Amino acid sequence: VVLVPIVGEYGPTGVLTVGLMAGVMLVALAALRAGKYMQYVPAPVVEGFTLGIACVIGLQQVPNALGVPRPEGDRVLVVTWRAVEEFAKDPNWTAVGFAVAVAAVMLVGARWRPALPFSILAVVAATVVAQVAGLDAAQPIGDLPSGLPAPTLGFLDIGALGTLLAPAVAVAALAALESLLSASVADGMTVGQKHDPDRELFGQGLANIAAPLFGGVPATGAIARTAVNVRTGAGSRLAALTHAAILAVIVFAAAPMVSKIPLAALAGVLLATAVRMVEVGSLRAMAKATRSDALILVLTAVATLALDLVYAVIIGLIVAGALALRAVAKQARFDQVPLDRGDHSAEEHALLAEHIVAYRIDGPLFFAAAHRFLLELTEVADVRVVILRMSRVSTMDATGALVLKDAVEKLRR
Structure with missing residues (x-):
């Protein structure tokens, strides 16, 4: 939503320049210790955002879980409804079976043996079954790129820096907001763990400075991958480094093997992750705390689902601020x-x-x-x-x- 208009107006080099500028801004925010202001985001906003993102992640997997091509549309609710309509016309029970089986193995296995990587075991088993049984209806991932793009070093257009400043600010703000909210959600999914917001901003800034030099678009911390990481037992930065190293090996050496994985199996992984992201006890306690907290939680979750992350957080903060002022004024x-x-x-x-x-x-x-x-x-x-x-x-x-x-x-x- 943010990057495509930049490509349309300034071309691919515009996006790369914006990414570099956003990275510099994120490093500057870290130097100014701006991460501490995340503590002013109320807990109901974070919980509502987490609930909304869990619903978005789950609904995004519906087309793959049902074994239908992803329908056109930008709104997840619309896409999901169209996918259900397509499935009703031509049911694909094989894909549903893969998705449900993988999700069930992950959810049950997490309670039985939390230390075992049931997501990997389930995906491998689903891939073997699909290949042995010749189940084409399982819809595999398909061909992956066999290598990395060539470095793009001559993209920076000094003359365009002024016109690209506003898009760069938007990208930096989105990167900071989504990354820090993802980290806050990860804190809530663990015990005794707390992120350093300024270090998070500094790392995101360095990543976004480096990525454009190799033709990469701006990136943020992502709640879906963060949740999968935390729920499968990650406890240090080694998890992220391992992820990067294995991904590089897959792209260079194992792409043909990975291309055989049924999309429905991966949909099952993310469906299970979405379920495990929702802390029912925490939501119940917050909903019972005060009517204001319950309203903020529900409003943020609905806005996340119906609109997008940025609007949801802004709406949640505005409503929370208004209700807080009302409470203070009554005193x-x-x-x-x-x-x-x-x-x-x-x-x-x-x-x-x-x-x-x-x-x-x-x-x-x-x-x-x-x-x-x-x-x-x-x-x-x-x-x-x-x-x-x-x-x-x-x-x-x-x-x-x-x-x-x-x-x-x-x-x-």
């Missing part, structure tokens, strides 16, 4: 308090009370609560003096100060 109190008697007699105190009134302001006097304070204060009448006790005001912004000024002027008039 602000404006109450009338009794006057101090001092050395006055009861008669004198009663006379003073007819002409003097005292109010105490508690909590934040800021834009979300200040106008309510103004309405209540300006309703005061038939007194000569208004005392404002403000020692318990926790914070005041410019709006609060302006409202206070307006209230004083109206009371004086």
Whole structure:
């Protein structure tokens, strides 16, 4: 969605230049220690994003699991519905059997022997069965590229840097957001593990600086592969290095073998991964915490499924921020308090009370609560003096100060 328009407007070299610029920006974000701001993303947004991504991953596998060609369309719900319609016209139970069998082996095996790589064993078994039985309906992966593209070193167009700045910022923002959210989801899927967001940004930046030099497009951390990695027992960076090394071997030496793997078997792997990404207990606890948390969780999940990652997170953050402001604003109190008697007699105190009134302001006097304070204060009448006790005001912004000024002027008039 982000890269294709860049290709259309600036060509392939534009994408490579954008990737290099985005990599430099990510390294700069890491140097500025911008990763720490991810801690301000509320837990319901992360949980809703995880749930939505799990649904997206599962639905994306439906065409392959049903053994039908992937229908046209950009929205996963539309594509899934069309795939189901195609399957209803011409059912492919062989593909369904492969997908269900692989997913079942992974889910059951993970409970029985978590240390064993049941995903690999299941895919190998499915491939052997498909080849021995000659099941063409299993729809294999097909031919893979036999080598890597030649390095592309002369792509940088200095004159186009200004026009490519906006696309590069968009790519860098998406890379940072998706990578850090993927890392946060991985933290939630493990015990005692926590990523370093600035190191993650630095690594993504270096990768995106290096990739364009070899003709590679910008890349981010991906939640699907991250989830598979974590759920199969990965515990260190060695897993990523092993993944890269094995992928290189496959491309150069084992492509003919890999091309025989049924797509339905790989769909089963990702279906099982999607199921295992969802922490039912965590979702249930968050849904029961407050209505606001439940609303943010559901809204983020639905937006992830119906729109895309960036819009989902933005919507989740905006709603979470609005609800948080509403909750803080409710904490602000404006109450009338009794006057101090001092050395006055009861008669004198009663006379003073007819002409003097005292109010105490508690909590934040800021834009979300200040106008309510103004309405209540300006309703005061038939007194000569208004005392404002403000020692318990926790914070005041410019709006609060302006409202206070307006209230004083109206009371004086």
